[in-house]
Amino acid sequence: MLAKTVRAGLAATLLFPLGGQCVAQHTLKKSAPGNAISDSDLVKTLPGFQNESVEVNGVRLHYVAGGHGSPILLLPGWPETWWAYRKIMPRLAKDHRVLSIDLRGMGSSSRPADGYDKKTMANDIAQLLVKLQYDKAIVVGHDIGAMVAFSLAENHPDQVEKLVMLDSSHPSPAYLSLALLPSPGTFGEKVDDDHPYFWWFAFHQVKGLPEQLLEGRAGLEQEWFFHYMLKDESSITPKDRAVYAAAYSSRDSIRASNAWYQAFDQDIKDYASYQTLSMPVLGVGGPSYTRLKALLDLKAPGSLTVRVAGSGHFIAEEKPLELLGFLDKFLKP
Numbered sequence: 001m002l003a004k005t006v007r008a009g010l011a012a013t014l015l016f017p018l019g020g021q022c023v024a025q026h027t028l029k030k031s032a033p034g035n036a037i038s039d040s041d042l043v044k045t046l047p048g049f050q051n052e053s054v055e056v057n058g059v060r061l062h063y064v065a066g067g068h069g070s071p072i073l074l075l076p077g078w079p080e081t082w083w084a085y086r087k088i089m090p091r092l093a094k095d096h097r098v099l100s101i102d103l104r105g106m107g108s109s110s111r112p113a114d115g116y117d118k119k120t121m122a123n124d125i126a127q128l129l130v131k132l133q134y135d136k137a138i139v140v141g142h143d144i145g146a147m148v149a150f151s152l153a154e155n156h157p158d159q160v161e162k163l164v165m166l167d168s169s170h171p172s173p174a175y176l177s178l179a180l181l182p183s184p185g186t187f188g189e190k191v192d193d194d195h196p197y198f199w200w201f202a203f204h205q206v207k208g209l210p211e212q213l214l215e216g217r218a219g220l221e222q223e224w225f226f227h228y229m230l231k232d233e234s235s236i237t238p239k240d241r242a243v244y245a246a247a248y249s250s251r252d253s254i255r256a257s258n259a260w261y262q263a264f265d266q267d268i269k270d271y272a273s274y275q276t277l278s279m280p281v282l283g284v285g286g287p288s289y290t291r292l293k294a295l296l297d298l299k300a301p302g303s304l305t306v307r308v309a310g311s312g313h314f315i316a317e318e319k320p321l322e323l324l325g326f327l328d329k330f331l332k333p
Contacts, residue, residue, distance in 0.1 A: 037243045056127035062108035063101040067093025074100040077143020081107035087320035105256030116259035117266040122151035142166035154274045162280045167288045169295040171267035193287045204261035211251040219245030229313035282330045286311040
């Protein structure tokens with residue numbers, strides 16, 4: 001028992017330093033009594049929405065759906081689930097059939113042994129649209145979800161009416177040049193928008209070790225990440241953090257989510273064959289505004305990329321009203 005305690009403490013100290021402080025000082029806050037975090041409990045807080053699931057492409061995809069009208073798909077990223085869009089779902093549901101989807105390997109969806117390249121994950125979504133008898137949909141993606149959304153638009157353009165990417169770009173050859181060490185003087189407690197240090201891209205490449213270190217305590221890594229990438233840390237509450245920590249604390253969920261990063265090599269190879277997009281495209285950036293704009297200027301001529309002032313990486317949670325404002329303008333016929 002003592003050995004396990006020492007190993008856990010050492011891992012937290014080595015992996016998650018915060019300006020001389022350890023993330024142990026920012027440990028996951030347990031949700032208050034009665035703060036249920038299961039999908040069935042969470043969906044009760046969103047009137048008009050319900051849990052659904054469907055078998056497609058060899059996986060079961062879980063999603064939360066509500067509203068009426070043309071479909072809009074919301075694709076989350078790491079380290080979150082469908083819950084990431086909770087603040088904008090009710091407003092979007094006034095004019096659309098909204099589906100917030102747990103991707104392959106995420107939340108209550110299946111965690112197969114393979115298929116975590118973004119082209120395969122995009123095919124999951126393409127088949128979901130077919131299964132639900134939607135000819136096409138508006139697709140909004142954040143983080144890993146933005147990569148899947150971009151791949152869907154590239155590989156299934158007839159199914160994407162409009163594309164929105166939130167603060168993330170698709171893996172490209174530039175990923176192969178990411179620095180192992182941060183630029184001197186740029187790495188602190190908060191992300192330097194001009195010099196971000198994506199150390200977790202490398203950490204998630206490792207097979208087996210993250211599962212050993214993070215099983216039952218994925219919230220440690222998440223707390224560091226939220227602190228680094230959020231400008232308004234109150235926008236993701238203790239309850240929200242408990243939802244996300246629970247979703248990624250099993251060995252299987254850690255393995256599956258790491259596989260999204262381990263597939264970057266294949267994603268970069270697929271990117272080499274991608275052409276320019278012809279559907280309307282909107283980029284909404286926070287810290288990754290410059291990188292997202294560079295991608296869309298190249299691959300989506302005529303696209304618009306906007307920066308959300310005062311927002312960190314998690315725009316849908318930090319600046320939901322501002323995001324809805326951009327979406328309202330973009331989604332008008």
